[in-house]
Amino acid sequence: MSVRLMFDDDTGIPIPLDNYALEAWALQYVRALHSGRMERLMDRLATSFATSLAECLDADLKRPSDAKVQYATSIARELGIALPAEALRFRGPMDDFIDRFSEPFRQRHRKPHPDE
Incomplete structure (x- = not known):
């Protein structure tokens, strides 16, 4: 199974996840939902994703130091x-x-x- 990163209605990239990651993510999601910490989880996910995406860029497209x-x-x-x-x-x-x-x-x- 995979998650799909969507850029617009037509363009997306499948993000493959193994069974362990899917199971752990489902547990994390339910935990955040029931503890009232969904916003904190979403913020953490967004921050992690933005950092990871920036690391995937070609060197010339990264920010200068x-x-x-x-x-x-x-x-x-x-x-x-x-x-x-x-x-x-x-x-x-x-x-x-x-x-x-x-x-x-x-x-x-x-x-x-x-x-x-």
Whole structure:
């Protein structure tokens, strides 16, 4: 048996569950229903699902790290260029921005060698 993840009326993905998972989920559901904690269970399920779905994304579609956002913001500010909105949303465009502009940024912050 499987659960079906529906994106709209026509598009869905079957999520296969083994007998153990189905039995445990049924027990968990009944327990939450009878204890008045259904909302807590649904919140926990939604949070777990959102985390799991994000982990399934290709690397370039994941969110950039806070460190990369801070670094790219510093680059954009220092070089007087716009940081594309896509770079703030997705790791791929963020990496492209950093790859393109990190060298000019480093050149501005490079300390001159004493022989220069």
